[in-house]
Amino acid sequence: MSARAETSPVEIPQDRADQPPPAPQSTTAIPEPSKDILPARSGVFSSGTAIRFTLLVLFIGAGGTWLWWADYSWLWAIAAVPGGGRNDWLTLCPEAVGVDPNRPGSSSIGPPARAFIQSCEARHGIVSPHAWMFAGTTTVFALASLIYFFGPIWRSRRGRLLRIDLQGRDDLSTQLNELVATAGLSRPPRFAIDPRPGAASAVVFGRLGRYTVCLDAGLIASSGTDPGVLRTVVLHELAHIRNRDVDITYLTVALWRSFLLCVVLPHVVLAMYPAFTGPYFPTITEFWRHDWPVLLRSLISAGALTAGTYLARSDILRTREFYADADSAHQTGSTAKDRQHQPVTPEPIVWQRFLDLWKTHPTDAQRSAALEDRANLFAVSSMPMLLTGVTALMADQASSKLLEEFGPSHTILVIEGLPALLSVTLVVAVAGVLLWRAVAYAVLTGRAVPSGRFAGLWLGTGMALGELATFRSTDKNVLLPRHPEAVVLLVVAGAVFAWWTTQSADLWIRRWRGRSLRPVQLLGLTAGLFVFGIWYWYWTGFGWFLLNGIPRGDVPIAPSNPAWFELLTERASGPVAFVGAVVFVMFPLTACLFRPMPQPARWARRAGRRARDRVGPLNVTGLRIAAVGAVAGGVLGCLAVATVSAAVHAGMPVLAELNPTWRMGFYRMWLTLGLTAAVTVTATLTAAIARHRRLTIALAAAGGAALIGLVFLALLAGIDGCDGPLRVMTSTCAWRPKAGWGMATIQVPFVLGLGIQGAAIGALAGAASTDLARRWLPRPPEVDSPAPVPALQPDSMTVRRLTVLAACALTAVLVFGTEQNLWSTMSRWKNTISELSTNTLASSDMPWARQDTIADDVHAWMVVGGGTILTTFDRDLGRNIQTLVAALQSIKDAAGQTATWASPDNGLLRVCKAIVHLPDKAYSFIPIPDYVAQAAWSTVLMDITQAGTDCLQSTQAGHDDDALLKAAVQEVIDAWNTIPILTQRITSDLSR
């Protein structure tokens, strides 16, 4: 939580009239503003609540529709299964093709499997409740509109309020007219008095363009003894109007109430109603007893969604209050200076602070603190960060479900990435804006720039909680995934992102000369989209495996390497990961190419003279550390490459048993790990040593070290064969620049991609350990803020530009080589796979077939029709064999006659045709989700087809091939005898 200054609220006297009238008394909780504040209406900073409100609207829309879908599914499940029960087909249909319905990565399912799932679900009545979801979501927003428009009418209904005519000549009307003019409103609102006894307060309500400021009778009474109170309170309310808080607030509340009525209430009622009434009671209670985690998960998801919505709403409303306070304090000016401070109240206990989070108004202490030190307004508090994290993950889940139900996700893979992109955008937009404005305020006022790591930890914690609350990575009947500790990576991701954002913002803001910070902020947020997007992309691709472990048989690529490495390589080898890492390193460094401002920038001048004076030049001494770190790390990388080569060379006699591809895979893996370790160690040590902008410096050092290491690898591989104990690929000495180049470029996406992300984690660890050490050691605490240093020398700028440009050029060359050597090959390979998978559905087209849940999958295959097909096939084959034998017997009995095999009256031709077409149905059905069983099943089917064909050929007119017929009969009988073995395998699968 952001610590706000501990100033006390100013209590209103119980009986104001008892006080001596001349003495000005404090009547509100507004203290005197500090001297170095920004003008409240400078327009340089936005409050950032508009985008949070947008987030809330999207969240309610997506979440509400998701719950409507869940309600529909629940109703369907109760209605579809006699006596109530689970919606089994939703699970069985995907499982029958080896797909876990709860597991991400559905894009890897081949089109035939997708088609089967769709047809299977449709056959069993599972259709997307489009109308239901659409109507539900529309109802939420329609009711919210009604509440928004009719709420003010209900509030000011007849006899409740006393209208104040602003055209009147009494003192009150005159004073209100003056205040409207002071507030700068083009159109005055309506004023009214609520005559009920109460506090000295006021409230504004209304709808778009029609606002009413309602003054409490207590406020009127107080104005006699303290004229400032009316002015302060009314200006506060008018500030709400000018800041458009009225619309946002009442829309937020209307949405919330509508959400409660239309979504949460039906969800809870539907969840509880069948459990206590109706004929399903025994079944439902049995269900509760056995599958309580399923229902508990449903309640936790709905609860998290509701709590998140409510907290987001309260947070938005509290923030708007702070800004209205600041605005009115700015306008009241001298009045605020006369306010009296009350004794300091103790810091509220944790429980009270927790309760405060749910309130729509800040406490008096928080208001006072925000006014006394405006930095509190710009501090990145934990609550919005936490909520952003939670809502991003839940919105991802909800929008994925919506897209699955509404969108063409089964055909266009790009669209499947939209929910993740939406979540990334929300995180970057909300958290990024908060961080940028915090940094901008610190730069402007010469304060310490926040590191953002602590706020980022809250963001990451929110994402971790959101991930767990979606239950998308847990098995069916448990509450947690097998390795819940893996969500720590999300926490780290949040911290790194926030840390990077504040440092980038610091560097760029100090260089920015424009009138507004919006363009550079937009630039920074776009870069943040890449940076955080890559983290999230890694998580969506690899998080499931981290949380649940890698199933056996999933990655049968290179037995020489562990499965996790192959999976990671597959994910990290794409150009997307590389681009993200390049932006990660280069965006903050690019700011160093520009000179710091010799004069205050225009945006700083807009914000005020005092603030302008404090904008200091950029401290760039850290770049020297980066250069030294890059060289030292490069040496470390070279050592790592040499060590790996020597070790592989020494182990060659053992490795020689592997085929060349696997051997190279093994070498490649250790080179990757060695270079990544070197890069990570470089970043860790650099961050530990550097004093300022530690992440930027550490990333620059890590990037430089990676480049040096890759160049060394290219050289070493180019002379492979000449270097004795480092010889790995060949034994003949020659200069092979192409081979060396190829070896290095294969490493580029991983080392300069995921390796850089690892370096960021290392930098975080290094900085944290240094901070801890500094805290323990008797030294003054260090912050990430630059102290003003003398202006830069021209030559240092030239060197810096040349260094950065050289690094960019080398990176570009490596990217070009990687494109030629790796990415173009990868895309061709993927296209081939895609083409193959559209042709036929074979066992090899089930990359997600799960070895660890084979019993469930085979059971599902049997239930969805496999069992019937197997039984029918066995029965029909037996009958055909009987018919075949009978036909042969009748021919034998009629020996000596003129009948031939091909004679139409002996029935042989008919039975042969039947045998040929016997496997047709089985061919068109999905394969068994067990490789071994499917192989046996395929053999049976092919043998029968072959036998039928032979049978037909032997009976062709003119052939009468006795030997071929006998062979065909034998093949049929052999295949028939194989079926019990297949059945036995399936039985053993089911009993696993």
Added chain:
Amino acid sequence: MDATGFDQSDGAALLVRELVREVVAHEAPEELPLVDRLCALDDDATVVRLLGKQRRRGDLLGHGAGATVVMATPVIWVVVNEAAKHFTNSTITGGGKVAKVGLRKLFGRSKTAAVVPALTREQIQQVRTKTVDCAVRQGMSRKRAENLADCLAGRLTLDAPSSTDDSGHVRPSGDLPGGNTTGQS
């Protein structure tokens, strides 16, 4: 004057709202904007109903001091209104009249202004006592409450008859009911 003790505005009679305004102008002039706008309402019953309710907290976009402000207007208006009803022949006897009053209220036509009858010294003393009790109960300091009550009693004394027996009004015996500004009207 009807059986309820309320009558259409009579130029000769002292209206409750007039009395309240005079006292408030003297003791709490800062509340005059409120009293003036309350006087614009036709119906004293509506005024008393509004003043008798406590303001609910927790408004969105509401702002101001947290503590309740103790006001003179609700105390005086409610006490004087109660006195006007009590010390006037106010018994509604016929069912038809009850229905009539009810219907008039239902259709918003019960626009009547209460009249303060002339009170005896004992009655004025009762009103004073009730005013002090009510004000103190609302959180007002005793000193201010007594000032307020004295002012009210003084104004009532101006209209008091010279002899308590020749007033011409029916004065029921018994104490004035407790004036409470929280819904006792």
